[in-house]
Amino acid sequence: MTSAAPTDAPRRRPILVPVLAVLAAATVGVSAAFGGLEDAPEPKADQLGKGATLDQGKMKTVFEDAVVRPGKNGLGVPDKRYLQLILKVTNQTDRTILAQGMNSALVAVRADGKTIKPSSDPADFGPRIVVLAGGKTYGQLHPNVPETVVMAFELRSGAPAPKTVSIDAGTFEWYKWFSNQTHDWVPVEELGPPTPEDLKRGKKSSSMPVVAARITMPVRVEDA
Amino acid sequence: MTEQNPDDTGVWRHPAAGEPSWFTPSKRVPRPDARVWPPPPPPSEPPGSSTVPIPVVRHASRNQPWPPPARPMAVPPAMPEAPAPRPPEPPVEAAFAPEPASEPTPVPVAARRRRRRRPMPKAAKIGIQFSGAVILACAFVGVRGYDALGQYREKVPAASERHVPKGRSAPLGNATWRLVGIALAPSQFQTPETPDREMMQIEVEATGLNADAKYYTSSLPGFYLSDKAGRMWLALASKTPEELGAGKTGRFTLMSAVPKALEDQVELVMWPSEHEGKDQSGPSLRFAR
Amino acid sequence: MVTHPGFVPDAPARPSPQGAPRARVPVWRRVLGAIAGLALACGAVYVQSLVLTPDQLNDPITTSGGMHDELVTDRFSTRVERLEFARTVRVKQTYTTDEATTDNIFLIVKVGATTPRRPTRLDAHLLTADGLRFEPTDRVAATASMADKWVQPGWWRSGFFFFEVPKPAVAGLRLVVAEPETLFGDTWVAETSADLGLDETEAERMVGAAKDVYEVTG
Numbered sequence: 001m002t003s004a005a006p007t008d009a010p011r012r013r014p015i016l017v018p019v020l021a022v023l024a025a026a027t028v029g030v031s032a033a034f035g036g037l038e039d040a041p042e043p044k045a046d047q048l049g050k051g052a053t054l055d056q057g058k059m060k061t062v063f064e065d066a067v068v069r070p071g072k073n074g075l076g077v078p079d080k081r082y083l084q085l086i087l088k089v090t091n092q093t094d095r096t097i098l099a100q101g102m103n104s105a106l107v108a109v110r111a112d113g114k115t116i117k118p119s120s121d122p123a124d125f126g127p128r129i130v131v132l133a134g135g136k137t138y139g140q141l142h143p144n145v146p147e148t149v150v151m152a153f154e155l156r157s158g159a160p161a162p163k164t165v166s167i168d169a170g171t172f173e174w175y176k177w178f179s180n181q182t183h184d185w186v187p188v189e190e191l192g193p194p195t196p197e198d199l200k201r202g203k204k205s206s207s208m209p210v211v212a213a214r215i216t217m218p219v220r221v222e223d224a
Numbered sequence: 225m226t227e228q229n230p231d232d233t234g235v236w237r238h239p240a241a242g243e244p245s246w247f248t249p250s251k252r253v254p255r256p257d258a259r260v261w262p263p264p265p266p267p268s269e270p271p272g273s274s275t276v277p278i279p280v281v282r283h284a285s286r287n288q289p290w291p292p293p294a295r296p297m298a299v300p301p302a303m304p305e306a307p308a309p310r311p312p313e314p315p316v317e318a319a320f321a322p323e324p325a326s327e328p329t330p331v332p333v334a335a336r337r338r339r340r341r342r343p344m345p346k347a348a349k350i351g352i353q354f355s356g357a358v359i360l361a362c363a364f365v366g367v368r369g370y371d372a373l374g375q376y377r378e379k380v381p382a383a384s385e386r387h388v389p390k391g392r393s394a395p396l397g398n399a400t401w402r403l404v405g406i407a408l409a410p411s412q413f414q415t416p417e418t419p420d421r422e423m424m425q426i427e428v429e430a431t432g433l434n435a436d437a438k439y440y441t442s443s444l445p446g447f448y449l450s451d452k453a454g455r456m457w458l459a460l461a462s463k464t465p466e467e468l469g470a471g472k473t474g475r476f477t478l479m480s481a482v483p484k485a486l487e488d489q490v491e492l493v494m495w496p497s498e499h500e501g502k503d504q505s506g507p508s509l510r511f512a513r
Numbered sequence: 514m515v516t517h518p519g520f521v522p523d524a525p526a527r528p529s530p531q532g533a534p535r536a537r538v539p540v541w542r543r544v545l546g547a548i549a550g551l552a553l554a555c556g557a558v559y560v561q562s563l564v565l566t567p568d569q570l571n572d573p574i575t576t577s578g579g580m581h582d583e584l585v586t587d588r589f590s591t592r593v594e595r596l597e598f599a600r601t602v603r604v605k606q607t608y609t610t611d612e613a614t615t616d617n618i619f620l621i622v623k624v625g626a627t628t629p630r631r632p633t634r635l636d637a638h639l640l641t642a643d644g645l646r647f648e649p650t651d652r653v654a655a656t657a658s659m660a661d662k663w664v665q666p667g668w669w670r671s672g673f674f675f676f677e678v679p680k681p682a683v684a685g686l687r688l689v690v691a692e693p694e695t696l697f698g699d700t701w702v703a704e705t706s707a708d709l710g711l712d713e714t715e716a717e718r719m720v721g722a723a724k725d726v727y728e729v730t731g
Binding site: 418420421448454455456457458481482483486502504 | 629630631632663665666667668
């Protein structure tokens with residue numbers, strides 16, 4: 001039950017609000033001064049070298065070698081030279097997949113800093129990716145069976161062999177589709193700056209595969 | 225209640241005009257409380273001046289078990305300086321009090337009778353509830369099934385078969401079709417390792433209805449041999465016409481293996497495309513022999 | 514707060530029926546009712562856990578059996594006729610001979626099949642004891658495989674499926690046969706699943722007795 005205010009109550013000054021305001025301003029100011037309001041730096045991709053092993057979710061990949069050699073054994077024709085990335089891939093899913101799936105697992109490949117994958121030429125279907133066994137080429141990766149996978153890029157005739165090659169490797173996640181609630185292995189992506197095609201379609205950004213690791217390998221040259 | 229003023233209810237006071245608002249940090253000026261309850265006597269109306277007759281409710285609260293006596297239990301302390309008149313009866317009480325005290329409850333009993341019928345037997349009640357549940361479940365399953373069937377029919381249209389008399393032609397897709405003949409294939413096509421089967425050779429003539437008929441030479445329609453029970457055997461083309469088009473006629477030669485016993489009763493059935501033949505959906509032709 | 518009675522009038526209680534006093538429910542019946550209600554609620558929650566996930570809803574309808582059993586579905590019937598292990602598979606064609614080798618081992622399954630109504634083709638895959646799915650190997654030419662052949666009503670057709678499996682995965686293998694998957698994937702697809710009868714000892718014996726070369730025509 002309320003009553004009439006006591007007449008001799010001391011006069012109270014509103015001090016809490018200004019104190020809080022000053023504290024908040026000070027917090028923001030200090031954060032800004034130490035860079036707290038800037039964008040967080042991109043998480044750095046792991047820098048790996050020759051022989052490194054990377055778990056890409058859907059598969060485990062050992063980056064064994066990079067060779068320039070003439071084509072043979074179903075990997076190109078003998079009078080052309082190819083840059084071949086030799087990988088040891090173990091399928092970690094529960095079913096047989098195709099070696100061609102490494103195309104989306106290795107997001108980008110640069111030879112001496114020049115991007116050769118993804119190709120700027122839309123008519124280029126990308127590198128040929130095969131399983132190499134017993135001197136023949138196949139396409140399947142059975143679950144839990146390590147296989148040698150070769151990704152072959154054709155070199156232009158007369159062009160010098162690259163010294164180094166660097167590979168941007170992505171990862172896959174076990175993804176639940178919104179449309180029908182079923183699961184599948186899907187490349188991990190993030191929103192990045194828009195590509196020219198996306199700009200044309202009116203999009204402000206385009207989804208790019210996340211690079212989990214960058215593998216740099218020296219390139220050997222082998223003559224037939 | 226406050227000690228200062230017995231008339232002060234402390235519930236609410238009308239703020240005086242021009243009073244500073246509550247958040248202004250200025251000292252409040254205490255004002256004298258005004259008495260609101262019991263209501264002060266009407267200032268100027270002398271008793272008996274009202275023109276509205278007031279019903280007498282004198283004995284209502286004494287003789288009835290309900291409503292319970294609503295007389296105040298705790299009367300505010302008597303105020304010597306202003307003796308309050310008896311507050312008027314709240315209207316709610318008056319509404320529930322039956323007016324004549326002499327006839328106590330005949331009307332409510334009749335109303336109860338009307339509202340509550342004889343209780344339903346327990347078995348009937350459970351039966352009704354159970355059948356309601358079953359009907360709802362059936363309706364749910366039925367609606368879902370109907371929806372699924374509709375979706376399936378959109379993908380795979382219902383089959384409709386047209387019977388073509390012997391020697392006649394019938395249109396299907398982009399051409400009209402005529403069965404020339406079904407016969408045993410020459411002996412070099414027979415397979416001696418499977419004596420229970422017979423290789424049949426079928427001749428079909430097609431006349432294009434429009435220019436799109438030319439696609440039949442490369443992507444064949446779905447040809448099958450079928451027995452009366454509806455079993456189907458694949459009829460694959462061994463020879464297709466060089467060209468087909470609007471008004472042009474070409475001849476397909478088909479080969480099909482069927483069980484030996486059915487050799488002279490199998491009939492040619494065709495769908496406009498291999499895909500529809502595989503699904504057995506949409507329009508088809510059945511040629512009599 | 515002390516309110517003057519009548520200022521906030523009490524809600525008047527309805528007259529309770531005098532002729533039919535409320536029937537007393539015995540305590541044991543109340544307890545029984547509570548238990549029954551609780552059981553029904555628990556049952557309802559439990560039934561929800563049986564609802565199939567979308568992944569499971571896409572699963573095929575499987576007919577299971579063993580070696581040499583005739584496994585019948587509405588669309589086709591299969592039976593596993595023979596098992597064979599080999600280190601090399603040689604496919605003889607009209608003009609060429611193709612030899613497939615592996616670091617693992619080839620499993621050759623002879624399957625017979627027929628259909629009740631309409632011609633169809635059949636695909637197969639292996640399921641290991643821990644649920645891994647092996648498709649038929651692409652090291653053996655597809656022309657030699659059963660997948661390439663039409664299965665028709667009226668008679669049984671036999672053919673081979675060639676698989677390449679690691680030796681440790683051989684024990685407990687099952688062969689699953691189904692019609693080829695369509696582009697968008699059908700639901701309620703029929704499949705047959707045959708236990709190949711490879712327990713630990715049998716698997717070891719058969720892998721040990723694997724042929725050097727298994728020759729088929731195709």
